[in-house]
Amino acid sequence: MPVLIRGQRFDSVKTAAAYFGVTRSAVHTAMMRGKLDNLARPQRYNGAKSKQVVLAGMRFASMSEADRVLGFKRGYVSLALRRQSPSALQAILGAVMRERNRRDQQARKASNISDLGGN
Numbered sequence: 001m002p003v004l005i006r007g008q009r010f011d012s013v014k015t016a017a018a019y020f021g022v023t024r025s026a027v028h029t030a031m032m033r034g035k036l037d038n039l040a041r042p043q044r045y046n047g048a049k050s051k052q053v054v055l056a057g058m059r060f061a062s063m064s065e066a067d068r069v070l071g072f073k074r075g076y077v078s079l080a081l082r083r084q085s086p087s088a089l090q091a092i093l094g095a096v097m098r099e100r101n102r103r104d105q106q107a108r109k110a111s112n113i114s115d116l117g118g119n
Helices: 013-020 024-033 063-070 076-083 086-117
Strands: 003-005 006-008 053-055 058-060
Touching: 003 013, 006 013, 013 024, 053 063, 053 076, 053 086, 058 063, 058 086, 063 076, 063 086, 076 086
Parallel strands: none
Antiparallel strands: 003 006, 053 058
């Protein structure tokens, strides 16, 4: 059965589903609801749209980077900030303090090494 979506004709529901990256069931559901023009591929993450986040004075390129650097599972920082969970925010603050301490120690160690090499 031919299908017309956004002015583009497809020979079958299967072809249309493959083109849009959805299931045949999604195409049939959209047909029944009269919403074929709303059919589209699911949105994917676009790193170019990620926003900087500042946590306790420490800047991260994105919430995903904050998750990685601070040792949390994916999405933890985003969810904690959205829910404003006191215990989660406390965990983030502790992780930021540990990371800042780790970076300070690395900087001091690098400084000491460069001071020794200057003699």
